[in-house]
Amino acid sequence: MSFFSNAAEAEVERVEKGCVMLAGGILLGPWGVERLDGEGAGGAPRSCGGRVEDALLEYSPVGPSARRKRKKARKLPRSVRLAASCAVSLMRALSPAGAGDPGALRGLEESVGGPVDVVCATVLGIQERVEPFVPGVSAEPEPSSFVFSNHGAAAAFVQMELGLHGGCVQSAGEPDCGAFAFLRALRRLAAGRCRAVLCMGWDSPFREPGGCRADSSSGRELFAAAGEYFGMRGLDPSIASESACCMLLVGAEGVRASSCGFGWRISGWCDHGRMHPFEAGGRAAVGHGERGAPRPPVVHVVPADSLSPEECERWNAGSPLAGFLRVPTMRGLLSVCFFDYLFRALRELRDSAPAWNRAYVHWRACGAASSADAPAEAWGPSFVFER
Amino acid sequence: MNRHRAAHAVVAAYYAVSIAGEGNSALSDALFAGRTLVSSPAEGGPPHGVFPEGVTAARAGMAAERLRDGIAGTDAERLLSASVLCLEGIGFDASRERLLVASSQGLVGAAAGDGRGIRGGAFLLPWMLHEALAEFHGGGRPAESFCNGCVAGASALECAVDMVRAGAVSSVVVLAAEGVSDFYLRGFEGLGALSSTAARPFDRRRDGLNLSEGVYAVRIAAAGSASRGVPRSTPLLSAVRVSCDAFHLSAPARGGAEACRAMVEALESASTKPSEVDAVFVHANGSVYTDLMLAEVLCKVFAGPGGDGPLVTSTAGVLGHPVGAVSVQELVCACIAMEAGAVFPCCGLVEPEVEGLRYVIGEPVERGLERVMVISTGFGGLNGVFLLECGGSGG
Numbered sequence: 001m002s003f004f005s006n007a008a009e010a011e012v013e014r015v016e017k018g019c020v021m022l023a024g025g026i027l028l029g030p031w032g033v034e035r036l037d038g039e040g041a042g043g044a045p046r047s048c049g050g051r052v053e054d055a056l057l058e059y060s061p062v063g064p065s066a067r068r069k070r071k072k073a074r075k076l077p078r079s080v081r082l083a084a085s086c087a088v089s090l091m092r093a094l095s096p097a098g099a100g101d102p103g104a105l106r107g108l109e110e111s112v113g114g115p116v117d118v119v120c121a122t123v124l125g126i127q128e129r130v131e132p133f134v135p136g137v138s139a140e141p142e143p144s145s146f147v148f149s150n151h152g153a154a155a156a157f158v159q160m161e162l163g164l165h166g167g168c169v170q171s172a173g174e175p176d177c178g179a180f181a182f183l184r185a186l187r188r189l190a191a192g193r194c195r196a197v198l199c200m201g202w203d204s205p206f207r208e209p210g211g212c213r214a215d216s217s218s219g220r221e222l223f224a225a226a227g228e229y230f231g232m233r234g235l236d237p238s239i240a241s242e243s244a245c246c247m248l249l250v251g252a253e254g255v256r257a258s259s260c261g262f263g264w265r266i267s268g269w270c271d272h273g274r275m276h277p278f279e280a281g282g283r284a285a286v287g288h289g290e291r292g293a294p295r296p297p298v299v300h301v302v303p304a305d306s307l308s309p310e311e312c313e314r315w316n317a318g319s320p321l322a323g324f325l326r327v328p329t330m331r332g333l334l335s336v337c338f339f340d341y342l343f344r345a346l347r348e349l350r351d352s353a354p355a356w357n358r359a360y361v362h363w364r365a366c367g368a369a370s371s372a373d374a375p376a377e378a379w380g381p382s383f384v385f386e387r
Numbered sequence: 388m389n390r391h392r393a394a395h396a397v398v399a400a401y402y403a404v405s406i407a408g409e410g411n412s413a414l415s416d417a418l419f420a421g422r423t424l425v426s427s428p429a430e431g432g433p434p435h436g437v438f439p440e441g442v443t444a445a446r447a448g449m450a451a452e453r454l455r456d457g458i459a460g461t462d463a464e465r466l467l468s469a470s471v472l473c474l475e476g477i478g479f480d481a482s483r484e485r486l487l488v489a490s491s492q493g494l495v496g497a498a499a500g501d502g503r504g505i506r507g508g509a510f511l512l513p514w515m516l517h518e519a520l521a522e523f524h525g526g527g528r529p530a531e532s533f534c535n536g537c538v539a540g541a542s543a544l545e546c547a548v549d550m551v552r553a554g555a556v557s558s559v560v561v562l563a564a565e566g567v568s569d570f571y572l573r574g575f576e577g578l579g580a581l582s583s584t585a586a587r588p589f590d591r592r593r594d595g596l597n598l599s600e601g602v603y604a605v606r607i608a609a610a611g612s613a614s615r616g617v618p619r620s621t622p623l624l625s626a627v628r629v630s631c632d633a634f635h636l637s638a639p640a641r642g643g644a645e646a647c648r649a650m651v652e653a654l655e656s657a658s659t660k661p662s663e664v665d666a667v668f669v670h671a672n673g674s675v676y677t678d679l680m681l682a683e684v685l686c687k688v689f690a691g692p693g694g695d696g697p698l699v700t701s702t703a704g705v706l707g708h709p710v711g712a713v714s715v716q717e718l719v720c721a722c723i724a725m726e727a728g729a730v731f732p733c734c735g736l737v738e739p740e741v742e743g744l745r746y747v748i749g750e751p752v753e754r755g756l757e758r759v760m761v762i763s764t765g766f767g768g769l770n771g772v773f774l775l776e777c778g779g780s781g782g
Binding site for chain 2: 115118120153155156157159160162163164165166167168169170171177180184187188190191193
């Protein structure tokens with residue numbers, strides 16, 4: 001049976017107006033910082049595990065009273081500093097004024113001509129501030145700790161720092177919340193709710209030093225428990241990343257932020273029903289927007305841990321595909337794992353040859369990636385990118 | 388700019404499991420009685436509202452086996468029971484419908500405070516529900532979570548409307564669920580946000596809010612789907628707006644510029660004049676600054692010559708403040724008022740601090756409600772606004 005037969009168009013979320021993947025992207029993890037529009041492969045070899053260097057969490061507040069806030073910034077929880085540092089780095093990357101003009105870093109809404117929303121994903125980010133509070137043992141939560149225990153606090157902090165007045169949608173508590181968050185960003189843009197969306201993932205499964213009961217569950221234990229519960233392969237505590245953060249900027253069609261060179265169109269996505277990314281989901285994504293046969297060359301981007309080279313070859317036979325691009329995943333990055341995957345895929349697509357017209361980027365749910373005998377109908381969204 | 392007419396989504400059904408008990412009737416009776424349901428615990432501490440025991444016991448033990456050991460007897464299990472009860476009440480069909488779950492911090496207290504360390508924790512509510520539903524209803528897709536503070540419900544509703552309008556699904560159930568835990572109580576107490584009495588929304592003597600529990604479900608469906616069982620009288624969700632003050636992590640911007648923008652844009656996108664709004668259900672919860680900001684913004688948006696603006700009320704005096712479930716609580720209560728043709732009183736309000744608004748004080752006011760606005764605000768300076776219109780099924 002042809003890979004493209006029975007295109008399940010009904011399963012595709014149709015959009016009258018697509019979205020634009022802007023070049024703005026920052027990935028910050030234990031291995032360092034990478035920019036989406038950077039040269040070459042960029043960055044040190046990645047490996048899950050360890051903490052983000054303290055130096056990377058040092059950032060200069062850019063909002064009102066920045067000087068006064070600089071000292072306070074050092075007292076913020078690590079996860080919030082991580083998010084803020086990443087956001088400021090991204091704005092610096094996008095700003096034509098560069099680092100020399102902090103005021104310009106808050107001009108994103110003016111640049112894109114309207115409100116900028118934030119979608120944020122975290123699986124465990126909240127825990128670093130909750131764990132120290134154990135009734136009868138620890139002190140009562142300090143007001144700042146309590147506020148930051150809120151899942152949305154890091155996103156709100158970023159909005160405050162960068163002066164973003166759009167909506168904020170926080171997804172939390174699911175291993176695939178990064179993928180959910182990205183889908184929400186696309187939906188919001190397609191619905192005309194905003195001009196651009198800052199997509200953000202952050203997780204910090206390790207507690208901060210001090211203030212914890214010696215016998216309370218540590219971040220690593222929590223991490224392991226979560227992995228066990230979700231049935232996720234790759235959540236071995238020994239490879240847990242202390243923190244990682246990724247930000248991508250997606251715009252409404254027609255939006256071009258200064259110095260952003262990507263401009264790839266995202267013309268459709270498919271997110272519902274239980275679907276194997278290479279069966280129902282794949283066909284649905286291929287079917288979207290097509291009138292007749294797909295317009296080659298098309299490349300399928302797949303998580304390397306979800307499809308073997310042999311399986312790719314089998315699927316590729318007799319299809320008009322330009323090929324499969326197997327992109328490594330690091331499921332241990334939790335909410336960031338989807339963004340990390342997308343980030344890598346975008347960079348590889350940018351540099352790939354031969355040229356492609358269309359890329360179907362698939363994701364396979366973390367739970368489904370946990371074992372070799374994962375159900376074939378496991379959920380996973382697909383995205384259609386066009387040059 | 389940013390005009391968006393969300394004119395094709397309706398509130399096809401709603402169901403409440405509140406501190407008034409299970410079901411819409413219990414909630415309606417409590418609202419129109421106008422008496423607070425929060426109380427001070429016998430052992431001391433700030434007054435708050437909790438589910439009746441029957442609600443939390445009804446579906447206890449529904450978690451999947453591997454989770455059950457971790458949550459048995461905790462607040463997490465209580466909230467899960469109430470949530471499953473609510474989904475059953477609205478007739479959620481896991482095999483055909485999508486589920487969006489809104490909760491602020493939900494189960495943090497239960498997880499952190501049970502003496503066994505964190506076993507699961509706040510991040511598990513959507514998955515617990517999924518597992519519980521899978522046990523009894525045969526699966527379905529995992530629920531999606533919305534966790535941004537007190538406007539979590541607004542965000543989930545906004546997403547549901549967009550999904551329905553995009554034609555991606557024919558109906559979505561939004562479940563907003565929140566429990567009260569020691570962590571919550573002490574955290575809000577640390578912020579100086581809790582009242583020592585029953586909350587007094589908009590009142591000159593207000594001194595804080597009352598935390599409370601609540602689980603509310605609404606089914607958002609495509610308009611014009613009367614043939615699929617949506618009654619013709621169902622309210623049309625004609626506009627949804629969320630904005631951010633970008634001002635402070637917990638306090639509102641005093642001028643309320645972004646809240647004002649959200650209200651004005653909601654009106655514009657639904658082609659509705661302020662004078663056409665019959666009532667405003669605003670989650671003023673008794674907070675000193677938030678209530679003041681909201682009242683002043685309402686004056687800006689709705690005050691006109693003759694002082695015949697919309698009726699103004701809040702649910703917080705009766706039901707307290709169930710954090711992440713607040714937006715959906717207000718929406719459900721607005722639907723109840725539309726169905727009843729009357730606006731329930733703003734319990735706790737005796738002497739308004741800001742004059743010029745038509746507060747409903749003391750007794751319900753009978754009035755046909757063609758168009759109403761629902762407003763909520765939350766941590767991070769987020770503002771959520773909905774517009775409801777009568778008779779949405781005609782599409």
